[in-house]
Amino acid sequence: MNILVVAPHMDDEVLGPGGTIRHHALQGDSVHVCYIADRVYNHKTNSLQINQDRANASKATELLGVSDLTFLGLPDERLDGFVQDILIPLEDCFNRVDPDWLYVCHGGDLNQDHRATFHATMIAARPAAQKKLSKILCYEVPSSTDQAPPGGAMPFTPNVFIDITMHIDTKVDALRHYSDEMRPFPHPRSEKGVRALAATRGMQANIPAAEAFILLREIVR
Incomplete structure (x- = not known):
């Protein structure tokens, strides 16, 4: 399958x-990954x-x-300005990858860039435009999804759990390449925090470690 994240x-x-x-x-x-924005630091762009x-x-x-x-x-911290700024290049990516499955961030996250990304992605992934796409799963991001205020219109209530028991160490190793973004425990975006979340999601599914998702759409053919 072609997987688009x-x-x-x-x-x-x-x-x-x-x-x-x-x-x-x-x-x-x-597996193809499409990154929407380049990060800014202290609200400023640094090309290096x-x-x-x-x-x-x-x-x-x-x-x-x-x-x-x-x-x-695209510019970090400004994705919620005009959805077309995300949608037009994102549609090009969809057409090139032609995904069977899609993973996208949660639409109820605290981070405004995440919410804008979700909105644009769901437009790009509409069935009339992506006839091959059969499954859309929504993922959580530690320190963003978990920080959304209570009572929101889109709570993260997962109904799909993928066993990552054999992959959690590789996930943590990959995160070490993002050392500037990682934080010390008890921050959710720490090595110990990431492992704790995987264990928590695993307990919900009776497995040692899992990642949790919301199934947004599935077309059975």
Whole structure:
């Protein structure tokens, strides 16, 4: 299968479905990651840092077995301005990859870039436009999904759990390439925090470690 992972920022693809990406790669699937935005630091763009971020993304995803990377290079912290700015280049990526399955960040996240990415992705993935696409799964991002205020319109209530018991160490190794984005425990975006979340999701499914998703759409043919 062709698997497309849409990530708002470099590191979201590992923090969220990193173990699942490894699972697909070992199954022989072709996994493509589309990064929507280049990060800013202290609300400023730094071209040297962007180049380093992209190099880190390449190293992290190589560990996971990703086949192909696309960097849209849109401005961080401003994705919620005009959905067309995301939609037009994202549609080009969809048409090139022609995915069977799609993974996208949760639409109820605290981060405004995540919410904008989700909105644009769901438009690009509408059935009339993507006739081959049969499954859409929504992933969580530690320190964003879990920080959404209570009572929101889109709570993260997972109903799909993927066993990553054999892949959690590879996921953590991949995250080490994003050392600038990692934080000390008890921050959710720490090595111990990532392992704790995997264990928590695993307990919900009676397995040692899991990643959790919301099934948004499935077409059975």
